[in-house]
Amino acid sequence: MGRARISDVAAAAGVSVTTVSLVLNDAESRISEQTRIRVRAAAEAVGYAPSAVARGLRTQRTRIVGLLSDQIATTPFAGRMLAGAQDAAREHDHLLLFIDTGGDADIEADALRALAAQQVDGMIYACMWHRAVDVPAGLPRGSVLLDCYPEGGGFRSVVPDDRVGGAAAVRELLAAGHRRIAYLDTDDPEPIASRLRHEGYLEALAEAGIEADPALHVTGETSAQGGRAATERLLDLPEDQRPTGIFCFNDRMAIGVYAAAHHRGLEIPRDLSVVGYDDQQLVAAEMDPPLTTIALPHYEMGRWAMEVALGVRAEGDEDASHRMDCPVIRRDSVGPPPAHVAKQNRRRASHTTEGPRSAAPDQVPDVGVRHQE
Amino acid sequence: MGRARISDVAAAAGVSVTTVSLVLNDAESRISEQTRIRVRAAAEAVGYAPSAVARGLRTQRTRIVGLLSDQIATTPFAGRMLAGAQDAAREHDHLLLFIDTGGDADIEADALRALAAQQVDGMIYACMWHRAVDVPAGLPRGSVLLDCYPEGGGFRSVVPDDRVGGAAAVRELLAAGHRRIAYLDTDDPEPIASRLRHEGYLEALAEAGIEADPALHVTGETSAQGGRAATERLLDLPEDQRPTGIFCFNDRMAIGVYAAAHHRGLEIPRDLSVVGYDDQQLVAAEMDPPLTTIALPHYEMGRWAMEVALGVRAEGDEDASHRMDCPVIRRDSVGPPPAHVAKQNRRRASHTTEGPRSAAPDQVPDVGVRHQE
DNA sequence: TTGAAAGCGCTAACAC
């Protein structure tokens, strides 16, 4: 039957296309109610749906925003960013044109051209993980960066507040009474997140009046294996220098901490407390015991980026990164330090002896068996 | 400065817009080489990029395909589908309009309308996991279904070949010498995948002349906990009925198998072999030992769907689902059954002291430490 | 309160 055009509706309603347009766009109220009803009925009858293409050409606004990503699509976190951006777009009647460039500069340039050709109303440049980027030439001004920030400034951007997140992780351990807290860091020099979380770690320690022990800052490959190896080194330390709590760069490394601990017959959190980072779905909650960790606000960052791109969220400062909270997800991998350690530390720690673990208001119901013993 | 239009290029080159259009679209070769060069230079000079909107209106082809998904974006597998679809689209100069409906029927209907209004050249309807769907009214004919198939037929679709995948998993165990093989199934009745993998399991056993023991088909919640609980039941079986190999509905449940095994002091794969399903990224490879599993061909399915939607892959039959191979990912969780079991099925004996690993041709270099002990 | 008509930027049939 072919698409119905506005002229078909006009003919069916016995009015002009102007009237149809006015009615259907709810513009000016100058059209009589009677006519409006007739027009709407006609539109319904002929199954009319306005062509976004024609409208886009006429108005020079497409109600489409482009989302460019460097292999965002292949990480388990990407989905949440996309979902956040997508939801915000939908709420404001916009569509999302998604292009993953796989990090290839040529593809990226082509994608930028294609998006410009589509006359998108806005553009989001997203990264897989928090980092500084050299914004590609051709990224229209007014674009917003997601999970990365522009090396030279000039664009609005949103990133997780890794420093505060790192501090929160460490405070979680401090609150449980730990004094000797290690930071199990990635050995990859690139992630800005690594540096920021470390800053947070130092900050939280300082706040608690604890001097950071360089021996407790260890690094390893960003994987379970890497986490395990680094943990071995930590556990090889003389007993009085050994950490009672470990803050890990991410959940994968925390998996390695669990492994190393079990290997030595240590139980979590009885003998060792651990806090991860990322709240990796289908992983952190399934560990045994479920891992206390810091969540990356991917969904919220996606929303933020879209809202700013759409202009529905005022964000005056073009040059500052918006830092977004990383919430603590309390599960069961943090408890008080072992009693003998607490004593040995001359009871400087002021933890309660009351509960087996720190206050965990939003703790998930726990059947007590998880994937490790 | 505003966008350059085709007339600007024409003026700059001193030719008509027709000529510009012809040259830039590489249409007919009737334009002289000299003119072509002049036009291209002019286009370059004024920074001309044709408006896809205007072109779309004129040609009634947008070179955009819509991808509608039910919360595809929030699973760790979704990214690979998206990446496959996206890559195929890019290779054929198409863009991808992505909408995640979160499974909400109203949003879905709106999305369908929006995509139609955009005059997309094709549409893909994607699911998070392999299932049968009631295709929403309004899904244009010619659309293709991804990771699901239409309840009533009428659309092309691509799904993983879970039956063959299940059989492959079991054959992996059979090849290592196992005879008593359990299927650790999900207790969720919906997934068609569960049924198909079970069929594959039965098929592989039959092929090997083994009669399936109903006691070895156990179910549990689709999680590490569920896998662990179900495994306990399996290990509680009298020794001569106990499985030496377990095929799991998915990797998460396999995590539970590891946990239950360790709880009883069993070592994988020395005392128990296990095969998972999904090849969940950042999980399967990080287990200790790394998990042998069956991969879901998400990327390939995404590509296939896009290629069919674009018509670059002929797929005559509108009513048959295309089943796509699920490759075996060999890692280290499969070995021969314990010697005493192989020799004699009813012998209470201590484990072999050596515990040789199975031949694992493409085994990853293994430092021997993973996240469990 | 309604309608006529001028484009938005492009492609392509047709004319030269």
Added chain:
DNA sequence: GTGTTAGCGCTTTCAA
């Protein structure tokens, strides 16, 4: 070989 021109389907100014 190259140019003129008529739309694609819509919004919106201006006139009635």
